[in-house]
Amino acid sequence: METVHLKINNIPVEVPKGYTILQAAKQANIEIPTLCYLKDINCIGACRVCMVEAKNRRGLLAACVYPAEEGMEVFTNTPAVIKSRKTTIELLLSTHQKKCLSCVRNNNCELQKLALEYNVDEDHFTSEEAVYEIDEQSPYIVRNNNKCVQCMRCVSACKNVQSVSVIGAIKRGYQVHVGSPFDKSLNDSPCVGCGQCIVSCPVGALTEKSQEDEVWEAIANPDKKVIFFTAPSIKATLGESFNLPIGTNVEGKMVAAIRRLGENVNIFNMDFTADLTILEEANELIERIKTGGTLPMFTSCCPGWVKFVEHYYPDFIPHLSSCKSPQAMFGAVLKSYYCEKNGLDPNNVFVVSVIPCTAKKFECKRPQLRSGDGEYDDVDVALTTRELARMIKRAHLDFASLPEEDYDAPFNKATGGGAIFGATGGVLEAALRTAARTLDGDFKKVDFEEVRGPEAVRTVTYEVAGIKINVAVTSGLANARALLDKIKKGEADYQMVEIMACPGGCINGGGQPLQSDSVRNYVDYKALRSKALYDYDKNCEFRCSDESPVVKMIYDEFFEAPGKEKAHKYLHTTYVARGNKMS
């Protein structure tokens, strides 16, 4: 590999050719501050925060885009550099709505951090404050452009990572702002609701549509029974909101914390319905293969991906598994089986899912997922990991000191197969575990490591009981689009395909705790979060979804067997074609 030699603050470093000054500086343990730069997402050199000085060069250089060159001598903290950064931040603050105290990003804001580091005067430059209307029409994402710094990280995430591109820069100069075409609401656009824009935002311009108050209200109502259940990935990420290292499994403390939110609160394990999904999905796959049904079958757990198909690839709707997502299955189980068994009125049961995802807020309002002849939603509120963390904080629970507790019966036990749903490849792996055992009772393989990992697309061929199954896994909708186009052209032959909208799967969902650029640019946080799930899986008593005692119980007591009439009624759903244009 060709390398270049340079000095950063007089420290000699050798880096591969093509490295930027920013990357080279990291090699010398110097972190140059950034704002618009976000690894793998946005690299446009626009914000001018990362400016550095170099010997014998005129002007300052943007470290995030400027390549390291042979013999270069870079200085990252000279008076000229500091003055430039300070002025840049003060200019950004001149039009920034500085309602920091009540801002959801207070103490977790990249602009605030820079302002403090450079000791700026936030009122140094005064200007007319542009007033933008807050767009809160969609059920999942709220945009407050009064706080936007025009870093374009959200625009790049939407366009390049997700190939959805429903937001862009509008107008120029002082009037520039980010929004949907013709300044319409995001809700009028073919947005899939993945929330990757939110987790890319350095400030408080983008947030999920908060529903914490609805949940507090239900908890305060003595006539209501409030049932929480937590998605597989939450255990691997919630700890970050309480300053625990990335990848810490906090399942026991999470359960204890939720239980302490109110006396009328129950807490169940959603890994159980992940297992249930696998039983139904594996059964559906085998059926499709044996009866010549539509193939490849696509997984349908991810609501961002489902909405993507409905908007952009409606021809592929028959390929989507008819299985409801684990969230929707749980809602249906609770408001049917559970209410029936315990003599509860579904109208007095308030179901709260905790999910890593903003698109799930849309999913639980889908008319197809209402029960009791359309009287009530199966899931009343979907909370993101961030919202749950805020609720725990408002309840003033000392999270780190809480005991490790178990979920409530009867939905307390699940398998490793359910747990790995939270990482890309996990659903497919869990399905393979169960499908293989169903087809061949002697099948021993449990770890399908070939479908794990960071590669954009993983494809493997398995042969079980004389049946050849080609599978593919991808995450990130730009990758999904490329794969779909290949399938459309007949260039790929798969039986089952797992797709998650967010790169890396749910562990990197749009509702997960926010990691700032200073972490994301240098740490593989997705790998650390995934590892927590795979470690958890390894230590599970049962690893194949079909072994779950809770799943066995519910089939015995209620659904009979996968794909049977009752199972079909409660656990399967339908999809609709939506337009791909602004409405």
Add this chain to the structure above:
Amino acid sequence: MAENSLAFKGTKAQEEKLTAVINQHKELPGALLPVLHEAQEIYGYLPIEVQQMVADGLGVSLSEVYGVATFYSRFSLTPKGKHRISVCLGTACYVKGADKILAEVEKKLGIKSGECTPDGLFSIDSCRCVGACGLAPVMMIDEDVYGKLTPKEVDKILDKYIAEEGGRQQ
């Protein structure tokens, strides 16, 4: 929104012309800008319908098209009237009270600068210097220059155009 004050009335011939332009530029890098220029030539302005056709034709997102269309002030998202009024807000005209001239035109026609009357007869824009500073304040209607204006004269001039059109349809 102002740009919706007039419904889009594209013809088949216009659409065919635009399609030809798109096909001609499709494979070239940076096709969006020249295509938008020609689209504006064909339709007179760039409503959402035209931008959507350009987006679909070139395989780019509407967000991108709209971003470019709003970045350059030469592109107009609102239709232009049969008579295009352009009020100079350049330095010389401005010190001679061009803001009052513009205000009078806006008041008389009941629309703002950048908009078009619902009957499609007039549109107002402001410009920066038409090279007739000696006549400040100045406005142009189509290709004709009117100088040394007062709000009262503006009224008379517009009345003349309105009378020629047989009055205004409200």
